[in-house]
Amino acid sequence: xxxxxxxxxxxxxxxxxxxxxxxxxxxxxxxxxxxxxxxxxxxxxxxxxxxxxxxxxxxxxxxxxxxxxxxxxxxxxxxxxxxxxxxxxxxxxxxxxxxxxxxxxxxxx
Amino acid sequence: xxxxxxxxxxxxxxxxxxxxxxxxxxxxxxxxxxxxxxxxxxxxxxxxxxxxxxxxxxxxxxxxxxxxxxxxxxxxxxxxxxxxxxxxxxxxxxxxxxxxxxxxxxxxxxxxxxxx
Numbered sequence: 613x614x615x616x617x618x619x620x621x622x623x624x625x626x627x628x629x630x631x632x633x634x635x636x637x638x639x640x641x642x643x644x645x646x647x648x649x650x651x652x653x654x655x656x657x658x659x660x661x662x663x664x665x666x667x668x669x670x671x672x673x674x675x676x677x678x679x680x681x682x683x684x685x686x687x688x689x690x691x692x693x694x695x696x697x698x699x700x701x702x703x704x705x706x707x708x709x710x711x712x713x714x715x716x717x718x719x720x721x
Numbered sequence: 722x723x724x725x726x727x728x729x730x731x732x733x734x735x736x737x738x739x740x741x742x743x744x745x746x747x748x749x750x751x752x753x754x755x756x757x758x759x760x761x762x763x764x765x766x767x768x769x770x771x772x773x774x775x776x777x778x779x780x781x782x783x784x785x786x787x788x789x790x791x792x793x794x795x796x797x798x799x800x801x802x803x804x805x806x807x808x809x810x811x812x813x814x815x816x817x818x819x820x821x822x823x824x825x826x827x828x829x830x831x832x833x834x835x836x837x
Contacts (some may be wrong), residue, residue, distance in 0.1 A: 655814050655828030655830045657828065700764065
């Protein structure tokens with residue numbers, strides 16, 4: 613079993629939809645959880661960072677962590693075509709990140 | 722956020738040649754930089770951790786003699802792919818950390834290496 617599992621998609625939604633992206637993990641030592649957005653052939657940029665169970669909201673983005681289930685989610689409200697990108701979850705016990713494979717999201721106008 | 726500059730963005734080379742990729746932190750000092758490799762539709766895989774003034778720490782399965790890392794200053798780390806072969810073709814990305822904390826990790830724009 614891989615340490616981090618992420619549905620590879622791709623995912624296509626209409627503009628305005630609520631998007632739910634998920635990752636599961638197996639390493640109980642993970643305590644830092646991140647979501648990155650990556651445009652084609654570019655480096656990832658940090659969207660959300662959490663280190664505890666619960667929800668964290670930033671504008672249209674909400675990150676959710678459930679440590680008991682080893683499950684994290686990223687919700688995007690009122691999705692826009694500019695949200696079209698690859699989204700990667702990442703997590704770590706300390707400073708070394710383990711990434712999911714990423715899911716490519718396409719928001720149709 | 723902080724800016725990490727990576728150069729070149731794309732390189733095509735012949736098999737057997739060596740390629741150097743530079744990673745610079747433009748507006749901060751980075752004591753630690755990380756090098757990743759990403760194959761199409763795959764996750765970023767950490768290759769090595771580069772510490773200023775000391776030897777890099779390589780992940781299991783990464784050949785340190787093939788992927789030479791030098792972190793000679795607080796703003797520059799280089800990755801040299803020696804005697805490149807077609808199987809080394811990949812997207813290489815560096816990142817640098819501002820102080821401690823994973824939220825302060827910033828990525829370069831990546832280098833697409835194609836070995837013919």
